[in-house]
Amino acid sequence: MDFAHALARREELSESEPGPLPVPSGAPPLDPELGAALEALGHVVREPITPENLAARQERDAAVRPRPTVRDLRDDGRFEVEELRVPGASGGPDVTLVSARPAGIDRARPLPLLYYMHGGGMISGNAWSVLPRLLREWACALELAVVSVEYRLAPQARYPGPVEDCYAGFVWVAAHAAELGIDAGRIVIGGKSAGGGLAAALALLVRDRGGPAPIGQLLLCPMLDDRNDTFSSHQMAGVDVWDRTSNATAWQALLGDRYGAADLSPYAAPARATDLSDLPPAYVEVGSAETFRDEGVAYANAIWQAGGQAELHVWPGAFHGFDTFAPQAALSEDARDARFRWLRRVLTQSTQSTQSTPSTQSGASSGPGSV
DSSP: OOHHHHHHHHHHHHHHSSSOOOOOSOOOOOOHHHHHHHHHHOGGGGOOOOTTTHHHHHHHHHHHSOOOOHHHHHTTTTEEEEEEEEOOSTTSOOEEEEEEEETTOOTTSOEEEEEEEOOSTTTSOOTTTTHHHHIIIIIHHHTOEEEEEEOOOTTTSOTTHHHHHHHHHHHHHHHTHHHHTEEEEEEEEEEETHHHHHHHHHHHHHHHHTOOOOSEEEEESOOOOTTOOSHHHHHTTTTSSSOHHHHHHHHHHHHGGGTTOTTOOTTTOGGGOSOOTTOOOEEEEEETTSTTHHHHHHHHHHHHHTTOOEEEEEETTOOTTHHHHOTTSHHHHHHHHHHHHHHHHHHHHHHHHHHHHHHHHHTOOOOSOOO
């Protein structure tokens, strides 16, 4: 099935469904600082990705997106960084992981880990480009190791290739925690945009396959729903930097013949999940003026309804990926602060839980537990 056929099929499916959502006439106003930053970027940033221009857009992204070397990432000795090639899924290629940690910390004292998946709509991005910011903002302040996953991109790799790459890397890291100097019992999985969707899918996979349980999932403007038919996806059409045209192109690139299938696996599109119980605590973040707003809000709500824990932030007047385009804006700073506080809280609670375990097992009172 080619892109045009699949897109036409999606429209046919939408038309046949009862009670279609109305197409809204307006969009929420942008935060003034974010709006000014978006205006300064010009129309190119809003140019939608289509089946016809996808290959050219991928080539452009690969040419202009930063890809710092290991030497660059070490930042004059502030960080220990290495590239690892680990076994992939059965029958699949090896997976490249970029592993980093603050320098000067004895590996006999294992660090918590952020296992991170980059954004790029499943069709672009790389594991190296996201690391400078993650290391600068979180690694030193939280004494946190980071592993960034170089998963395969669509359409060269269809589902389940990318998520299986992420799962294989996660399982390998947990099994080799001692040699990496990390605490396998204190791993947070996370990602942004496509990476947020992969993180959510990975949490489901690990739960269902009985893998090593992460202590949290950090879902930043996550790409969760292949159906592309929420109110916000229509409301922000032609407005957001990632709109429903780009979204449909990317999902078709990932799913191929499975695009629009009624029985699509939640490991492909986590919004399809009917059981969100027994998942790690989630941090879900979206903007009020972005395509993924409603699917992110719905995902957090579904976690609550399943008896789980989720912290939801809807940043007023924020578009998709706003803090990347306008990092100095006040709203971007607030978002970074909120992420940091959540990470710190999850890591602190996991430490307290670990420390209380021996006394609990010995029969001594452990005091009130963290929630």
